[in-house]
Amino acid sequence: MAPDPIGWWRRRSLRARITVVATSLFTITLVLAGFALLFTVGKSLLNTLDASAERTGREVAVLVQQNKLPQQLIAGSGGVSLVQVVDGQNRVVAFSAAADGAKSILRDNELTKARLGNPINVDGARANSDQPIRVVGVRADLPGGQRTVLVATDLGRVLESSRLLQRYLLFLTPLAVIMMAGLTWWIVGLTLRPVAALQRGAAQLSATGLSRSRLPVPTAEDEIYSLATTLNDMLDRLDVANSKQRRFVGDAAHELRSPIASLRLQLEVAGRLGESQELRELTSDALIDVERLSNLIDDLLALARSDERGAMTHRAPVRLDELTRVIVAGYADARVPVTLGELAPVTVIGDRDGLYRVMVNLIDNAVRYARTSVQLSLAPGTGADSGWAQWCIADDGPGVPANKRERVFDRFYRLDTARSRAEGGTGLGLAIVREIITAHAGTITLHDNDPGLLVRITLPV
Structure with a gap:
């Protein structure tokens, strides 16, 4: 069978669905915020490096224009690793101690972009470094030709800062998501507590009737x-x-x-x-x-x-096996024999008179339609059903069609109107039976007996 994600989602509780949706939205927001933070921090660090490099470049450009270049340039501070001054043909005319005096750190096409004010990221091998470097160009033209000051800064600290921030985000994001899910689950549960109280009140109303109680009203006027x-x-x-x-x-x-x-x-x-x-x-x-x-x-x-008043007028321990023997003894002269099958000692808490009426109604129906016999049995549940007892009435009559086994418990419903009236049925007996069994927190179901009908009553012991 193909998976049904929509059906699965609809079967989840409201608390679970709200928690999943809120946590998902929080996770998406957190991830987007993390990317934005990484981008912003990286951009800010690069801007700081570029500002430091441009400041150094302008200082050197002033020396170039004043024709006061020293024999060896000073690289400066703020992460600057080397400085070169190149002419219009990209030949080095001055350089700092760590720079190459014979070859420009930028190629011709890169130099064109740098002169336009665009920082260039290049491989660190050009400057004998194992980290990428960032080069900023500052124009220092003279009347006799072009001059460009190239200032290179090491990107290692920027990359390390970005990696450190990534590690923190990878650690803190799942932790924040888990905390958000737990907090949302708790808050939604707290918010839905009045709804749960309404549900319990509605269930109590179903069991006790409208005259017994009303739905609880929360204190908050929401x-x-x-x-x-x-x-x-x-x-x-x-x-x-x-x-x-x-x-x-x-x-x-x-x-x-x-x-x-x-x-x-x-x-x-x-x-x-x-x-x-x-x-x-x-x-x-x-x-x-x-x-x-x-x-x-x-x-x-x-x-x-x-x-x-409810189908159960009072509660007391009832020995179902003893009650069954008493009831069967009253059918000694019935139209067909009423016999006992397995009869285990079982005690329930309930209304003896109500349970007596249940059995009498069911046995009367079974005797009315059985061909040769009616048999009663009582057995405790086993395994997962060990807290329940099964009370069964079996006959070999015509039975009840499967599509009508639920409707026979409706008031005034007759499976066969003419036959039921002729034989004295009122159409209310099974409705009364279900009312009483439901009041005892039990269930009553109809099954095939092959041939006939098997009525199974399940009650908590």
Whole structure:
């Protein structure tokens, strides 16, 4: 598979991306500044050498024009290594002690450039030096012909200074980049701390519901403060709307319980007192629908309570193996046998009643659709999953298509509407199951059982 740098970059945290971008920009700026510094320092040193050479050249030029040249020129100071005076044919007419008295240090074309005021860098071998030299020409013309004072300076100190500066930059630049990266990482982490607090607050809201808490508001009245207050205002409005909705569902379910119970009683009496077979069959069918309504009301109340108070009402140690045996014992007369497979001793912290309801809902579904049997198993995790337990319910029924295994946990979703209604499903059982398992920090997934369906619940032990 080809690498995806854009996808990789998008998967990095905001803190990491800001640190990389800031450090990269700092590195580029530092490198450019280093080159600029090297250029500026080198140029400054060369200008200093040229100024010293020109000063010496002007002093000698005055002597030439006054016809007061000594037998041997003095090289001067400031890095000047030798001095020559040449005529228009580039012949040496005067020179310092270290200079060649027979041959000019510059060639004819170089002399032309030097007379125009351009310093010339030449090989040090021309002056018996192992370092490059820089030659500055100063015009000292006489009425009888051209004269040029050539002043040569050693570039060794300039090159050594440049190399020393380069070594310092090569050492200090990586150190500065590392310090910048660490400082940026720390500052960005400090800046994003309120955002992390918002994220934790949002996660807590997801687990406990809107009525339990609100997002933390930072003390600094900045953009994050405005975001937190705005989100809390929105959550307040959502909480009010959800409270009204939950209250309506709960009140409606409570109000429906009494007439449903009364209707059930009257149908049972009518069924017992009815003389005709048609009447008894009619009341029997009506009782099935009443039972469905009763189950639907119970499920609606359970969901309303879960939305309002959370799916876990209290926490306590629960022995899942003992709870599984108790539940299976209640299915002795089920349509198909409900058996136990592997049953390891496992204890979790949770709501016993909620976990009981989870298993009953899942086993009821399995018994409803299984062909010959339903099997339960409980095993602790191993290796990386050693802190988790797996609670499984397997049947040999028609199963659930892979593309619908997530949707079956939606409220009021039925895999097969006609079949589910005929067999008493409300479309809320698996939604309640997921609410309870999520409240226990667990997961529930559906898998092939070949044939049938395997429901796997993973819970922290």
